Amino acid sequence: MTAPERLSIVLPTYNERQNVGRILEELLPLKQHFDLEVLFVDDDSADGTADLVKQLxxxxAGVRLIRRVGRAGLASAIKEGILDATGDVIVVMDCDGQHEPAAVEAAVEALLSSGSDLVVGSRFHPDAAIHGLSExxxxxxTWANTIARYSLPGYRxxxxxxxxxxxxxxxxxxxHVRRVDVNGFKFLYELLSISRGSLRVSEIPLRFQARVAGDSKLDLAIVWDLGVSILHTLLLRAIPRRAISFALVGLSGVAVQMLVVQALMSTDGLAFKQALPIAVVVAASTxxxxxNALTFRFQRQQGTALLKGLLKFLLVASLPVLANVGVASTFYNLVSRNTFLAQLAGILVVFVWNYAASSRFVWNTP
Structure with a gap:
């Protein structure tokens, strides 16, 4: 590969106003070596990040803003930035100061010298230094990388x-980028999974720094997304990511339903047939x-829409709720007096309907 004439750097941002000026200043010296393009992909930040990028x-020249309204998420921001970039080489990095701009030249050099298709900046390379992560x-x-390694045999x-x-x-x-599922969070993992070992990939060590300003975006939803991504890969991507997430939430509903049944039967003295309908409605609500918080968080309902969404969800689920009760009761009466198996039979019958119908009519997604 010949030395790139144009280098594009993609910087996803959300509420990073305190960081964009500093990181741009540190990246501008790269103009001495490249025709530099810097793309800030902003998810309509509330702190004025996009306005500051416009001023900068x-x-x-070469500084661009992609302001996304009505769509959000780190993976989709990275994907959009890569697809819109015009460089011969594209670098993706965080805007929070944890990735040193000096690593850009090292990554480009590694891309040129190794003949790789992709060069990853690794926090866990033997020569890396981590200053920006808590213990x-x-x-x-480290635990997540260990699991990921076994799910990606082509990149172990x-x-x-x-x-x-x-x-x-x-x-x-x-x-491969075009096929990345933008509902995920860890874009690199998704890209490696989709490419199925076909890319030539190498690594360089990172000096991972403490965040300069602003707040970390790591939360439960991101951890959840990572788990779903790994399961998606282990299942050979045969089942949609969102369906996997919906099913995992459904498993939590199984636990809720069974706990409520047991509580009502033991505490209130209700019979199984009386306790079951109440437990089914409680489980459906949870x-x-x-x-809403995890599977469909990018279409998350809030305020009065949250209550309306719950009513829609219960309405959509009303037919399978009846089926759940009917199948479970029939199984209990005719097949086995085991309440666990009876409830499980009813739950399995309604999963597909719940997923398809609620996706379309509650969260308005295909």
């Missing part, structure tokens, strides 16, 4: 599948709230 772009975050990341030599820093050659990687 007035004085610097707990480091331990959790890598050390950091969750990195947010990587450089790529568009002509080799874009066909399923809605968890799915």
């Amino acid at each position: 772009a007035h004085g610097q 707990k975050r480091t331990r959790n990341s 030599r890598l050390t950091d599948y969750m990195s947010g820093f990587f450089a790529l050659r568009p002509e080799a990687v874009l066909r 399923n809605y709230l968890i799915n």
Whole structure:
């Protein structure tokens, strides 16, 4: 590969106003070596990040803003930035100061010298230095990378599948980027999973720094997304990611339903047939709230829409609720007096309907 004439750097942002000026200043010296394009992909930040980028772009050629309204998420921001970039080489990095701009040149050099399609900046390379992760975050990341390694047999030599820093050659990687599921969080993991070992990938060590300003975006939804991504890969991507998430939430509903049945039977003295309908409605309600927070978080209902969504969800679920009760009761009466098996039979009957109907009519997604 010849030295790139144009280098594109993709920086996903959400509420990073305090960081964009500093990181741009640190990246601008790269103009000495490349025709530089810096793309800030902003998810309509509430802190004025996009407005500041506009101001900075007035004085610097090659600085671009992609402001996304009505769509959000780290994976989709990275995907959109890569697809819109015009460089011969594209680098993706965080905007929070944890990735050193100095690593950009190292990544490009590694891409050129190794003949790789993709170069990953690794926090867990033997020569890396981690200054920006707590002991707990480091331990959790190590655990996640270990699981990821076994789900990606074509890339087991890598050390950091969750990195947010990587450089790529568009002509080799874009066909895979187009297929990345944007509902995920860890874009790199998704890209590696989709490519099924076909990319030539190498790593460079990162000096991972403490966040300069702003708040970390890590939350329960991101951890949940990672687990769903790994299961999606282990299931050979045969089942949609969202269906896997919906099913996992459904398993929590199974636990809720059975606990409520037991509580009503033991505490209130209700018979199984009396306790079951109440437990089914309680479980359906908790399923809605968890799915709203995790599975459909990018279409999350809030305020009065949350209550309306619950009513829609219960309405959509009303037919399978009846089926759940009917199948479970029939199983209990005719097949087995085992309440666990009876409830499980009813739950399995209604899963597909609940997923398809609620996706379309509650959260308005295909």
